[in-house]
Amino acid sequence: MNRSFTRLMTRYSRQDVLRILQISSRQLLGWERAGLIPAAEQYGFPELSQLRILRNLQHLRISPRSIRNSVQAMQAVSGISNPLLEAAVVRTGARLAFRYSGTMVDPIRRQLLFDFESANELASGRRSVTVSMLPAARISGSRDPELQRLFLDAVQQEERGRKQAAQEIYGRILAIDPVYTAALINLGTLHYHQKHYDRAEELYRRATESDTSYVLAFFDLGNVLDELERPDESILAYRRAIFLAPGYADAHYNLALAYERKGERRRALTHWQTYVRLDKSGPWADHARGQIRKLLNREKLTIAHRSASFHPQPRRSASLLELVPSRPLSA
Structure with missing residues (x-):
């Protein structure tokens, strides 16, 4: 946000x-x-x-036990600390699958799934068909068990509030594997929260280059570009995130704000409206609805003002000619 x-x-x-x-x-x-x-x-x-x-x-009648089992399995095979927030959740029967890093994964079976759903839906329940088995190391961006262990250690350090220790571990990972996308994102976010925006931008850009389908990387890049007051670039990043995942509500929200700051109210309105379709309750939905009302009222006032100031000229007879005094030419 x-x-x-x-x-x-x-x-x-x-x-x-x-x-x-x-x-x-x-x-x-x-x-x-x-x-x-x-x-x-x-x-x-x-x-x-x-x-x-x-x-x-x-x-959708998914039990807490089933959710917990799927989340724990995804943590084990992917290295991400919170799959519910860091990946898109998809229901496949009684279990959950996750869209992550451009693929859809059933973590319990350790399988890649062919995704019949569009990337903008949460758990529609449509059937998914298995197309290949997935080695656990593949999901986290590295086949090296030592790097996976380091990544999990860094995440645990973050969770304990040891940000500096986590930062050092992510640095060690990237020294070994410069395109370890999850480490690039997490290290970028640590720098972002410390307001080291230039460094965060560099890391987020590297993440978008190492995985061009990683939605979160483009979203985070948009946020840091917004902090750096580069609205045109932030808009491009948010739009890329939405192109990859049309139902990414937060990207629509931030894109609407970016358009408003640029005075492009109609474009902002489109994304506010999309946001409230995706997120129907809560404080951000309320804020979005308020912006929609303001923009629509402003548009009505603009139309009314134009209508009041428009005075059509009376029709003239085609048979009459009017003599118009000529203006002297300037010397």
Whole structure:
């Protein structure tokens, strides 16, 4: 999300979360007990996003146990720490598959799946057909078990709040494998949060070059370019993310903000409208609806102003000629 809005709304109490997501306290406790979300009294946007995904999966009658098994399997084979946020979730029968790094993976069976669904849908339940077996090391970007171990160690260091240690480990990984995409993204994000925007941009760009179908890399690149106040470039990055995943709601949100800052209100309106179709509840959906109302009202006022200022000339008879005094030519 864009920095100007998230700074105003960064923490949510348990009651806020229950109200925003329209879930019960029992549901939240159940997800906590299943280890799908850490127990907390306050939540940030990442936790809110994760809870929204869990709510959607519950509506599709996917049990917490099945979700946990799929998440743990994906962590084991891919090296990503939080598959619910770092990959797109797809329902395949009673289990989950994940779209990640340009492929769809069934982590429990360790299989690549042929994806009949468009990349903009969450868990439509349409059938997927297995096309090949996938070695576990392939998903994380490296076949080297030592690099996978290092990557998991770096993620654990981040989770414990040891950012410097994580940063050093990601650096070691990239010294060995400069195109280890997940390490490029995670290291870029550490620099982003430290406001080292130039370094973050460099790492995100390397990630987009090492994997041209990695949606998150383009989204993160758009965010850092926005921080660097390079709107045209940030728009291109967001548009690329949307091209790869048309249902990436946050990319539509940030692209709408970018267009608004450039005064391109009609383009902004299109992406605000897309966002609220993808994310129907919560504070960002409310904000998007407010922007839609403002833009539509402004458009109505513009049309009304043009209409009031338009005074059609009376028709003239074609049989009459009018003498118009000539203007003297300038010397």
